[in-house]
Amino acid sequence: MPASLKDVAARAGVSVGTVSNVLNRPDRVAAPTRARVESAIHELGFVPNAPARNLRAQRAQVLGLVVPDISNPFFTDVARGVEDAALDAGYSVMLCNTDEQAAREDRYLTILESQRVSGIIITPARQTLRPLDRLLARGVAVTLLDSPRRGSEVCSVSVDHETGGRLAVGHVSSLGHRRIAWVAGPRDIPQVAAREDGVREYAREHGLTVTALPAESMSAAAGEEAVRRALAQGLDATALVCANDLIAVGAMRALRDSGLRVPGDMSVIGYDDIDFAASAAVPLTSVRQPRYELGRAAAELVVGECRDRSTHVHRHMDFQPTLVVRASTAPAPDRGTSTTASASTRPPVEEPR
Amino acid sequence: MPASLKDVAARAGVSVGTVSNVLNRPDRVAAPTRARVESAIHELGFVPNAPARNLRAQRAQVLGLVVPDISNPFFTDVARGVEDAALDAGYSVMLCNTDEQAAREDRYLTILESQRVSGIIITPARQTLRPLDRLLARGVAVTLLDSPRRGSEVCSVSVDHETGGRLAVGHVSSLGHRRIAWVAGPRDIPQVAAREDGVREYAREHGLTVTALPAESMSAAAGEEAVRRALAQGLDATALVCANDLIAVGAMRALRDSGLRVPGDMSVIGYDDIDFAASAAVPLTSVRQPRYELGRAAAELVVGECRDRSTHVHRHMDFQPTLVVRASTAPAPDRGTSTTASASTRPPVEEPR
DNA sequence: TAGGGTTGTTGAAACGATTCAATCACCCTA
DNA sequence: TAGGGTGATTGAATCGTTTCAACAACCCTA
Numbered sequence: 001m002p003a004s005l006k007d008v009a010a011r012a013g014v015s016v017g018t019v020s021n022v023l024n025r026p027d028r029v030a031a032p033t034r035a036r037v038e039s040a041i042h043e044l045g046f047v048p049n050a051p052a053r054n055l056r057a058q059r060a061q062v063l064g065l066v067v068p069d070i071s072n073p074f075f076t077d078v079a080r081g082v083e084d085a086a087l088d089a090g091y092s093v094m095l096c097n098t099d100e101q102a103a104r105e106d107r108y109l110t111i112l113e114s115q116r117v118s119g120i121i122i123t124p125a126r127q128t129l130r131p132l133d134r135l136l137a138r139g140v141a142v143t144l145l146d147s148p149r150r151g152s153e154v155c156s157v158s159v160d161h162e163t164g165g166r167l168a169v170g171h172v173s174s175l176g177h178r179r180i181a182w183v184a185g186p187r188d189i190p191q192v193a194a195r196e197d198g199v200r201e202y203a204r205e206h207g208l209t210v211t212a213l214p215a216e217s218m219s220a221a222a223g224e225e226a227v228r229r230a231l232a233q234g235l236d237a238t239a240l241v242c243a244n245d246l247i248a249v250g251a252m253r254a255l256r257d258s259g260l261r262v263p264g265d266m267s268v269i270g271y272d273d274i275d276f277a278a279s280a281a282v283p284l285t286s287v288r289q290p291r292y293e294l295g296r297a298a299a300e301l302v303v304g305e306c307r308d309r310s311t312h313v314h315r316h317m318d319f320q321p322t323l324v325v326r327a328s329t330a331p332a333p334d335r336g337t338s339t340t341a342s343a344s345t346r347p348p349v350e351e352p353r
Numbered sequence: 354m355p356a357s358l359k360d361v362a363a364r365a366g367v368s369v370g371t372v373s374n375v376l377n378r379p380d381r382v383a384a385p386t387r388a389r390v391e392s393a394i395h396e397l398g399f400v401p402n403a404p405a406r407n408l409r410a411q412r413a414q415v416l417g418l419v420v421p422d423i424s425n426p427f428f429t430d431v432a433r434g435v436e437d438a439a440l441d442a443g444y445s446v447m448l449c450n451t452d453e454q455a456a457r458e459d460r461y462l463t464i465l466e467s468q469r470v471s472g473i474i475i476t477p478a479r480q481t482l483r484p485l486d487r488l489l490a491r492g493v494a495v496t497l498l499d500s501p502r503r504g505s506e507v508c509s510v511s512v513d514h515e516t517g518g519r520l521a522v523g524h525v526s527s528l529g530h531r532r533i534a535w536v537a538g539p540r541d542i543p544q545v546a547a548r549e550d551g552v553r554e555y556a557r558e559h560g561l562t563v564t565a566l567p568a569e570s571m572s573a574a575a576g577e578e579a580v581r582r583a584l585a586q587g588l589d590a591t592a593l594v595c596a597n598d599l600i601a602v603g604a605m606r607a608l609r610d611s612g613l614r615v616p617g618d619m620s621v622i623g624y625d626d627i628d629f630a631a632s633a634a635v636p637l638t639s640v641r642q643p644r645y646e647l648g649r650a651a652a653e654l655v656v657g658e659c660r661d662r663s664t665h666v667h668r669h670m671d672f673q674p675t676l677v678v679r680a681s682t683a684p685a686p687d688r689g690t691s692t693t694a695s696a697s698t699r700p701p702v703e704e705p706r
Numbered sequence: 707t708a709g710g711g712t713t714g715t716t717g718a719a720a721c722g723a724t725t726c727a728a729t730c731a732c733c734c735t736a
Numbered sequence: 737t738a739g740g741g742t743g744a745t746t747g748a749a750t751c752g753t754t755t756c757a758a759c760a761a762c763c764c765t766a
Contacts, residue, residue: 047467051403051407092449095432115404116402220628
């Protein structure tokens with residue numbers, strides 16, 4: 001039923017080769033012929049068969065986007081950037097949500113291999129690039145997303161999380177906080193490890209105390225639970241530096257439920273500057289990452305590599321995070337004094353957008 | 354370089370047909386042969402070529418997910434549901450973000466047609482199913498997502514938005530509010546129109562006044578702007594019923610900036626119950642939709658139709674929204690009295706999860 | 707006018723899987 | 737032992753493109 005090249009060729013009275021040329025190298029075809037073919041295409045409603053084209057070409061005009069969790073607003077914005085850039089370049093995007101499960105990631109990588117995708121943008125679920133080897137051997141363009149660069153076999157785009165960590169702790173430090181708690185998900189998430197490195201490094205350089213409050217995952221629920229536990233055990237800190245905004249939101253929930261005030265009793269700073277950071281119970285100070293741009297850049301790198309495999313050199317793009325100061329951070333209370341901070345001690349609120 | 358069926362066949366000393374049988378009808382192959390083939394597959398690291406299979410099969414094991422805006426948390430959760438169900442059924446998901454632009458939607462539909470996807474889950478950018486006709490004619494399974502059912506040519510899953518609208522306005526009505534403002538994006542978005550119908554219908558039945566505050570889009574910025582404008586012009590209402598949570602969040606920002614208190618001076622209710630509704634400056638009362646389930650159901654319907662085209666009958670699944678009462682709604686202030694409501698007049702806060 | 711360039715068009719061979727009629731190798735029974 | 741039946745395997749056609757060597761038609765120049 002659906003029209004094929006052959007049907008178009010028959011209708012236009014030319015060979016299939018010519019129709020193919022009209023599609024792919026219009027300049028090689030004489031104007032009158034081209035016109036005839038084009039109207040045949042139009043009349044038959046011909047839409048090229050991508051699988052056939054991909055079979056012949058040995059690769060599909062498709063990119064795989066492999067992320068741990070698309071419902072994390074960070075990846076959501078990245079996905080938009082990837083998708084826009086891909087569409088501009090004539091590629092489609094296959095969405096692969098790993099849930100941070102290695103098995104699911106493996107499964108998806110096999111599917112992408114089977115689909116013969118041209119490129120993959122991935123935030124790997126684990127430290128090793130091992131599962132990607134097979135794809136790389138096949139010549140698939142891979143770009144690591146927000147994941148520490150490893151070797152020079154692939155491109156990568158990332159945010160400088162170490163700087164991000166330093167930025168966060170530096171901010172509360174400049175407000176006079178000396179005892180800091182670092183609330184984070186599992187350290188085997190590379191981005192988290194880098195942020196923590198930045199935090200600890202800065203703390204060491206400036207003589208700050210850092211207590212780690214381990215959270216089960218990077219979710220609000222986990223952040224809430226971690227802080228609740230720490231409070232029950234008598235947490236000694238005046239500022240919570242959180243590994244991401246979800247954790248920070250959870251942390252603030254736990255603080256509120258314990259009757260502690262943010263930022264009066266405890267300053268809280270997040271990471272990611274998700275859309276709702278500005279609208280949280282107390283607008284959240286955070287570290288902003290250029291998410292959409294990150295996604296766009298990743299897709300552009302991959303497409304660039306696909307387009308010109310020979311001259312391509314792998315690049316590492318580092319995006320710098322920026323501090324967004326809102327209301328959840330304030331000068332440290334004097335040790336031993338009242339836990340109620342007056343509103344007038346708050347720093348001015350900056351609300352970009 | 355990559356191994357093909359032929360390579361596997363050669364290695365195992367059988368014909369390609371047999372290898373194909375091992376893959377697709379293992380029971381047709383004698384055990385020893387099967388073992389030999391399987392180890393050849395393993396040794397060569399053979400991964401089937403999906404384009405070739407799809408070319409032959411005339412359709413790809415792929416579903417298209419066409420949504421207006423993946424960064425809207427509603428669609429994000431739907432996407433997860435779709436993706437999980439698709440993966441379970443052996444399908445991949447192609448992500449298509451239309452930005453509510455008809456042209457972009459058309460472009461994506463053509464791409465999906467070209468890819469020969471088996472099914473499409475779509476929230477159309479406009480009222481008509483016209484752009485889908487071509488796909489339907491081709492036998493592609495289509496399921497409408499959260500969009501009014503039209504005709505019986507396709508399946509659909511949706512939330513009963515009219516009930517949702519009634520639920521929202523019914524809630525504030527039961528708190529004593531008589532003058533309501535309806536804050537909404539463009540009415541040509543069908544879901545919004547349905548919610549509005551529910552609101553107006555209920556208001557008519559109960560003698561409430563409804564003022565419409567048109568917002569440019571379904572975003573926080575638009576909600577903020579709409580309410581800001583209305584306040585400047587002397588809005589006469591005690592409750593804002595918002596077409597979604599993003600708008601509600603924006604509305605609350607505008608109220609806060611104008612020195613109005615929520616819910617003391619103005620009750621606000623949203624729609625969608627996105628993740629952050631519970632953590633907003635004032636925890637937001639909202640209407641919850643079963644988002645993930647909606648996505649799963651949509652994907653299952655599509656897959657069901659793909660699997661058994663002959664006996665398939667189109668179904669419409671209606672999911673019922675539920676009211677989630679939090680702190681942003683309170684009894685209406687007495688007409689003409691102080692604009693400051695005491696905390697004790699608030700209804701008890703219910704925080705499900 | 708023969709020969710050499712251009713320019714346009716053709717036809718057939720891939721690409722890698724699926725499918726199905728045909729064949730083969732057995733075993734069982736009459 | 738011939739013949740029928742069963743189960744396993746094969747081989748070739750097919751899906752719809754792309755690509756490229758070969759060919760055709762034409763003009764230009766020597």
